[in-house]
Amino acid sequence: MSGPAGPSSQAVRALAAEAWAFRWRVELDAEIRFERLADRLERAGAGAVLVELARRASRDERRHARLCAAMAAAHGQPVPGEPPPPPPEVAPAALDQDQALLYELVAACCVAESISVAVLTSLLATAREPGLRAVLHELAEDEVVHARLGWAHLAVAHRRGATAFLGPLLPAMLRGSVDDDLFQPVDAAREDPALLEAGVLPHAAKRDLLVRTLDVVIFPGLEGAGVDTGAGRAWLAEQGRAG
Ligand SMILES: [Fe+2]
Ligand SMILES: [Fe+2]
Secondary structure, X not given: OOOOOOOOOHHHHHHHHHHHHHHHHHHHHHHHHHHHHHHHHHHOOOOHHHHHHHHXXXXXXXXXXXXXXXXXXXXXXXXXXXXXXXXXXXXXOOOOHHHHHHHHHHHHHHHHHHHHHHHHHHHHHHOOOHHHHHHHHHHHHXXXXXXXXXXXXXXXXXXXXXXXXXXXXXXXXXXXXXXXXXXXXXXXXHHOHHXXXXXXXXXXXXXXXXXXXHHHHHHHHHHHOOOOOHXXXXXXXXXXXXO
């Protein structure tokens, strides 16, 4: 948020506006993804609770998009009037329908939503401005539930012994889940700690948080559901070395 107590520098304000506009697009993508997932869960005969969770998630994401658009505007960059094009399918074409559904849920919920929760929680630890805190809090509360949807569906698939195929696919899934430049050095402006007060993690902090979240939350969760994370862990180690 801008104002006398907010971030002063022009660069921080521009980067924050860009980050919130990016989140706006991500939230709109998620709205469409969850709507698709709800239909697919229903067709696959998933329980009514999971189907409703996915529909609710879609409605949540639409609300999140509005919040992110307001934050982008507050930092001087209104989002475009037109929504972005619908997001592409993420599951590899070779998977059967049940596998594709599980892949999408793991990518969207167990990975992406778990990372969001970690980012939002981390931002809440330092953010002081009440308007920003309210937004971060509202987002975090919902994203926790969205992550749970994926873990719940994964547990059901695990009971059927149908999760092992995900192991070799983890590098592709993770590549699709992180920013392209996450493991690259970036401009000093993107490491400015003042970004925190605008609701944005500095670049290195974001990268470290991703690594920690994979190590502490995502990989152990997948392993508990019968997914060998060796390939995913090797991918992560390689990014660390290349970065
Ligand atoms: Fe969201
Ligand atoms: Fe979400």
